[in-house]
Amino acid sequence: MSAVTATSTGRVAGVVNLTELPAAVDDVLDGFFQATAPILEAIYPTVGEAGDALRDFVMTGGKRVRPLFVFAGRQCAAAGPPLANGDKITLIETPDELRETLRVCAAIELIQACALVHDDILDRSDTRRQNPTVHRRFEAVHADRGWASDSGHYGDSAAILIGDMALAWADDLFHGAMPTPDAVADPPHRPIPFAASAVWSRMRTEVLAGQFLDITNEVSGDESLTAAERVMAYKTAAYTVARPLELGATLGGASPELCAELHGIGIDLGIAFQLRDDLLGVFGDPAETGKPSGDDLIAGKRTALLAVALDAASDADARLLRSSVGRPISDAELAAARDVLIRSGAVAEIERQIADRRDVGLARIDALDCPAAARADLTSMAHRVTSRNK
Amino acid sequence: MSAVTATSTGRVAGVVNLTELPAAVDDVLDGFFQATAPILEAIYPTVGEAGDALRDFVMTGGKRVRPLFVFAGRQCAAAGPPLANGDKITLIETPDELRETLRVCAAIELIQACALVHDDILDRSDTRRQNPTVHRRFEAVHADRGWASDSGHYGDSAAILIGDMALAWADDLFHGAMPTPDAVADPPHRPIPFAASAVWSRMRTEVLAGQFLDITNEVSGDESLTAAERVMAYKTAAYTVARPLELGATLGGASPELCAELHGIGIDLGIAFQLRDDLLGVFGDPAETGKPSGDDLIAGKRTALLAVALDAASDADARLLRSSVGRPISDAELAAARDVLIRSGAVAEIERQIADRRDVGLARIDALDCPAAARADLTSMAHRVTSRNK
Known part of the structure; x- marks a missing residue:
């Protein structure tokens, strides 16, 4: 080392x-x-x-x-x-x-x-x-x-x-x-420490469960916001942010209260992170994301962005959007699907949710009874995972 | 419980x-x-x-x-x-x-x-x-x-x-x-106990490595006895007998010497167990094994039985045997392959190895500095895993 x-x-x-x-x-x-x-x-x-x-x-x-x-x-x-x-x-x-x-x-x-x-x-x-x-x-x-x-x-x-x-x-x-x-x-x-083993255990169960739910939603065509939110909560937020934060804290012998607060902050930031990822999955620049344009649509991912749009869109727009999910699409079809996501208000709604989650997370970080340096690091991580340029 | x-x-x-x-x-x-x-x-x-x-x-x-x-x-x-x-x-x-x-x-x-x-x-x-x-x-x-x-x-x-x-x-x-x-x-x-975690770690690595080797031997057509023996040692003997025995012993705080001896006994018994399984995989009664007749041949398993037979058989017999490996075969083809395994001396050789490994294992069990009841249980397990009727 x-x-x-x-x-x-x-x-x-x-x-x-x-x-x-x-x-x-x-x-x-x-x-x-x-x-x-x-x-x-x-x-x-x-x-x-x-x-x-x-x-x-x-x-x-x-x-x-x-x-x-x-x-x-x-x-x-x-x-x-x-x-x-x-x-x-x-x-x-x-x-x-x-x-x-x-x-x-x-x-x-x-x-x-x-x-x-x-x-x-x-x-x-x-x-x-x-x-x-x-x-x-x-x-x-x-x-x-x-x-x-x-x-x-x-x-x-x-x-x-x-x-x-x-x-x-x-x-x-x-x-x-x-x-x-x-x-x-x-x-x-x-x-x-046993408390860390217990977090490690939950984390592994959650990510595998979230992944199982994700692949099942893709094929079952579950359009509910709940299903999309559960995938975000377990596959991403818990696994990527909340449990790792909690895991580190338990290694340091943190109190159950601090662990629970870090977990809560992690869920806020992790969901914001996933919502940002959902936007990038449809609107991201392939040169920056390293993935093809509209990758999430083609893969049939059942994201919160999609669920919100399907719920808010007109019947005709919802039909158009559904027809673009889970199959290869042309640039013109991708552009049309993007338009539906925007005019349904879903993009604005998801941006609002990202900002809300991030701001709540940042406020909770500020209120932590932790060294200033630890709070500053966590704040910088919060910005990093929720910004447009990850 | x-x-x-x-x-x-x-x-x-x-x-x-x-x-x-x-x-x-x-x-x-x-x-x-x-x-x-x-x-x-x-x-x-x-x-x-x-x-x-x-x-x-x-x-x-x-x-x-x-x-x-x-x-x-x-x-x-x-x-x-x-x-x-x-x-x-x-x-x-x-x-x-x-x-x-x-x-x-x-x-x-x-x-x-x-x-x-x-x-x-x-x-x-x-x-x-x-x-x-x-x-x-x-x-x-x-x-x-x-x-x-x-x-x-x-x-x-x-x-x-x-x-x-x-x-x-x-x-x-x-x-x-x-x-x-x-x-x-x-x-x-x-x-x-840390000693038990270390055994647990080795056991998992060994079984996965043995399984990787097994599937690779099947497709690469590695006919060497060494390759077959390594699969037996890691996928079966270590994972099924040697490491479990050692794991139990480390939970009880056994000395490194006792752990090593139990591991050695486990390798002997585990290899005998796999050799028995190899014989049953070609000669076993489907009603008893729950698998189709000649299952191992059809699956293309690179067993020690096959390696010994290919090494000892005449060129014509070896060709016949090779042609029966890794594809669906008729009853007549299975019978012909069995004949080759027998007349090459491979079946007798494998039976001899089973008896040798079992007897060495039994003698080592007798010599263990353990309670008589523990030795008796281990002896009964040794017979169970090496006998024709498992």
């Missing part, structure tokens, strides 16, 4: 700031992949290739948004209530505590790796971060080597198992139990 | 024996599904159906072989070396300790649920334990409800996420961190 030079008395805020965090998390991930590579290689060389694919996927790109919120939550907990003797109990005082926080940050990136590798199978995506998706990578391996049977099915199968590996390894990192033979010789300085 | 009535002084061996264990594990699993059902249902009713499918899958059938080995390992640890003052430190003295052991037993069944649900996608299986596989169940849901897009792809997608849920929940059960809101109010009596 070359970027990290905590001393036994250094506060983490003085050692790693939000700008430096992604590199510090990458160092932990890199160390993990270096430690696991020989294990997989020893099992069999082709298994080593599975590990290489996961490493390449995790280490190439990714904004480390969830780790940033874990870290922000951990910093908030640094202002936990003083003990009766006046001591503060929740500072990151030692390199061990810093290592634990960074390990949890790395762990959550492996959850994200599982989610994306499996999502790419579900969405039949060919590329991710300008590279072939993991299932396409192994489809190509199969085809290039002239192996038997179906290349596409082998690619999917390999990617299912590699996603599973990421999910299992996420838990290993979270609990500090490496799959290396010498793991027992180098245990973490303490077991993860 | 109605089957369990541990007292604060009862040894676990007196409370739950191997015969009663599966029902006690089912009680824990049932309780877990009852606790998680309302959470999924509250997220959205369709998400509740995902939980129902996983519950049905886990609670319908399954021999709980891995829990039996966890329990057997835990019992062996009950004879850990006496302390200087003569006390034994590793008995299951309390209901809390028993609950922990049963929780870990239940956790490993959720790993198995993930493995099977995902395997069934990889193997394109239609049924499992006389029921539709999970991906076929959701394919049928999609078709029955007339949903949009591709029923098969929706079924696969749903089953990928449900397997992920099982894998995440396995870790929750292992660490005793339920995804329920009141989890923090009812924490486990202690964090899982």
Whole structure:
């Protein structure tokens, strides 16, 4: 962890700031992949290739948004209530505590790796971060080597198992139990606090449930705002912001009240984040979003934007909009669908909701009983995830 | 846990024996599904159906072989070396300790649920334990409800996420961190010992690596005995016997030496178990195995039986055998392939290896410094997993 030079008395805020965090998390991930590579290689060389694919996927790109919120939550907990003797109990005082926080940050990136590798199978995506998706990578391996049977099915199968590996390894990192033979010789300085394990548990259930709901809404054509809101709440808001903040706070031994408040702030910001993403999914510039124009419409995503528009639009406009969902559309069809979203008032409504959620979140951050530096970091994250230029 | 009535002084061996264990594990699993059902249902009713499918899958059938080995390992640890003052430190003295052991037993069944649900996608299986596989169940849901897009792809997608849920929940059960809101109010009596977490970590990596190797060998046509042996060692022996035994022992605080010896015994028994399974996969009676005649040949499984036969057979016989692998075959073709396996000497060789591994394992069990009851249970498990009638 070359970027990290905590001393036994250094506060983490003085050692790693939000700008430096992604590199510090990458160092932990890199160390993990270096430690696991020989294990997989020893099992069999082709298994080593599975590990290489996961490493390449995790280490190439990714904004480390969830780790940033874990870290922000951990910093908030640094202002936990003083003990009766006046001591503060929740500072990151030692390199061990810093290592634990960074390990949890790395762990959550492996959850994200599982989610994306499996999502790419579900969405039949060919590329991710300008590279072939993991299932396409192994489809190509199969085809290039002239192996038997179906290349596409082998690619999917390999990617299912590699996603599973990421999910299992996420838990290993979270609990500090490496799959290396010498793991027992180098245990973490303490077991993860039970309160943090409980948040970790809820977070994983919520993101998987939200994802299940998302794919089901797409095919069932559930147009209700409730269904769209639940996907936002669980797949995005809880998983991307609320639980990571809470997770960081529980690592610092924060009170249940502070954890609950951070969770609430995270839901506000996370929903604003998703609503912004929904607008970008239809109106975003492909050069900036990295996705095709109108990607969400083509994919048939049941967003709040769509639900609000379908509810408010005239019958004719609703028909037009429905006809543009879940199939490839022309530029002219996309332009017509965008017009309906605007003239139904849905775009203005969603912008209003984003502003409301962001402003409520910002006010709640201001009111937190936390160090000013922690509040400032959280405020900057709030702006970052809700602005037009993420 | 109605089957369990541990007292604060009862040894676990007196409370739950191997015969009663599966029902006690089912009680824990049932309780877990009852606790998680309302959470999924509250997220959205369709998400509740995902939980129902996983519950049905886990609670319908399954021999709980891995829990039996966890329990057997835990019992062996009950004879850990006496302390200087003569006390034994590793008995299951309390209901809390028993609950922990049963929780870990239940956790490993959720790993198995993930493995099977995902395997069934990889193997394109239609049924499992006389029921539709999970991906076929959701394919049928999609078709029955007339949903949009591709029923098969929706079924696969749903089953990928449900397997992920099982894998995440396995870790929750292992660490005793339920995804329920009141989890923090009812924490486990202690964090899982780090030595047990390390075994848990290795076990999950090994089974996923072994499975990846298995599907890769099938398509690459790797005929080497080494490749087949590595699949046996990691996908079966480590995951089914060696690591569960070791896991149980680490829960009981067993010495590293006892853990290593149990792991070694587990590898012997686990390989014998897989070799037996390989024979049954070609020669087994469908009425007893629940699988079609010659299933392993049709699936193209690269077993040690096949590797030994290909190495020992005449060129003509090897060609005949190769032509029967990885495609549907007639009864006559199956009979011819069986003849090759027998006259090459491969069947006799594999039977010899099974007997050798079993006998070495039994001798090592006899030599364990463990209570007689623990050795007797382990001996009965050794016979069970290596015999012709499993």
